[in-house]
Amino acid sequence: MPKSKMLSRAEIAKMSPEKVQELMEARISDIGRETEKHAKLASDIGDIGLDVDIAGMRLSDIQAHQEAMQASICELVVGLDVSVNAIDGHITSLQQATVGEKLVGYFSKATANDMREKRIRGANLRTNLNNLLAKSDRIAAIxxxxxxTISGQQDVISQSLQSVSEERxxxxxxxxxxxxELDRLxxxxxxxxxxxxxxxxxxxxxxxxxxxxxxxxxxxxxxxxEQELLAASNTLEKHAKNYEIYRSSLxxxxxxxxxxxxxxxxDTVARINQWDALVESMKTAAIQESAHAIREVGAAVDRKAIQIVASVAAASQDRLGDMxxxxxxxxxxQAKVEEERETARDEFENLLSDLLEKHQAGRS
Structure with missing residues (x-):
């Protein structure tokens, strides 16, 4: 469904008060649809899992899963910020006099102020703000x-690491x-x-x-x-190292x-108190600087989003360094194993050569 068309002040001035009110309600509906879109994104994030195939999955694969999840969550947080800004714009429009109020103001400024205050008191801002709080709760639940899920994978990886180490x-x-026995033989x-x-x-x-x-x-x-056991030992050591990497990453x-x-x-606990106070302030002090208060809310959301993004980047770099x-x-x-393998092969070939020479000498 398309969003309501943004109109200029000149176009709004030509509208009736009823039409302006209808336009405002349409903008509120746009905000609701935007919030629902972010809720759908939150559900999609919940479907992302870490289905680890211990033997076949690469570290880069599990890293990609995590990065996709982190990116989606960041997008959702930014989306909430967009919704807050949209509501901020709606509140700003509420503080401006409508065309009808301006017309009444030509005859009675007090009556115009009463009309505007009544309209502000009737605006359902609490519902929209509570909607945003619900989305924050949904993110936390996800x-x-x-x-x-990650904790369960940690247990699986730790148990597998212990099993491989004992087997080796x-x-x-x-x-x-x-x-x-070979020395004796x-x-x-x-x-x-x-x-x-x-x-x-x-x-x-x-x-x-x-x-x-x-x-x-x-x-x-x-x-x-001995060769079979050496191959088994190398393989088990390789998987032990992989398990250590997985465990560290998890x-x-x-x-x-x-x-x-x-x-x-x-954030949610703080916003419940802050936004309740904001709504009540809008209803009891409509002429005060409510727009400035809402900008502070947006700035708070910006700061939290920056903190989250910074923490994700730092964690990603740490894991990349470990990898x-x-x-x-x-x-x-691998280089050490290859060197040992070549040394063992040379020793075996020298031994075999000596045995053959002695065998030939015995027959002659």
Whole structure:
């Protein structure tokens, strides 16, 4: 539905008092529709969730969800400011004499003032201001619902981190035992090689070679298992780091959420008292500087909006810094793992080469 057309003073001057009153009522309806639009936006914000796929979701994805929610809430706060300004304009128009009041004023200034005061007393400003307070309460309710969701995700992430850490400890423990077994097998294989080399009896040497092959087979199986455990340990460590990043991000989000809730709740309590006093002042002192009082309300909303936007930006930068730091740590870890893997491979190839040379020497 289109908004009421904004008319110039000259056009308003040509209208009858009834037409001017109708125009004012249309402007109030515009304000109501604007408020309902922000209420719909608030409902949309409530539908935004953090459905985290622990294994497949990237940190940037969950960051995007949060940024979308924060941006929508900021837009809603700014929208409330627009509504306040619209009401401010409506109140300003109420303080100006209508065409009918101006005409009466030519004959009786007192009668014109009485007409204007009666019109101001009949204006339903309290309903519009209460509407804005209801929207602020709705924003706070949405933030609390989302805070509960974030808290639930924090529990899931923390439990998953603990589970992965415990599983990796078990893997490392098995790897430690396996390393000892490999060292023992290496020593046994080396001793057998020496015996085979020194043995001149063909039958005994054949038996030693059979034992040698069995030990080599055991060594290869355990070496393969060691590779599996190493891969598992690396994977678990990677997921542990990811869980730490998720947990840190969710903690930051929850902190920002609680801050916004506190600010909005305190704003609402303050505005109930302030706006009640404003309405009563308009009714009892219509000639006083009510327009200045409303501008102060708008300035208060501006200050709160700036505080909220600044806190969102600061929290976003903090989380971005955490993400960048963790990324460098991941790169350093990957480089270390790659270096260790290459070293292990070289050692294995050298060992295999030695074994082959000794094996060939034994056959010659």
């Amino acid at each position: 933030l609390k619902e989302q805070l509960n 400890e078990q893997v490392i423990e098995e790897m430690t035992g396996l390393t000892s 290496t020593a046994d294989i080396s001793q057998l090689q020496e015996k085979i080399t020194a043995e001149t009896d063909l039958k005994v040497r054949s038996k030693l070679e059979t034992e040698y092959r069995e030990l080599v087979g055991q060594f290869e199986q355990k070496k393969t298992r 903690n930051d989000q929850a902190g920002a959420q609680r801050t916004l809730i506190t600010v909005l709740e305190k 960048l730091n963790s990324h460098h740590s991941t790169l350093a870890f």
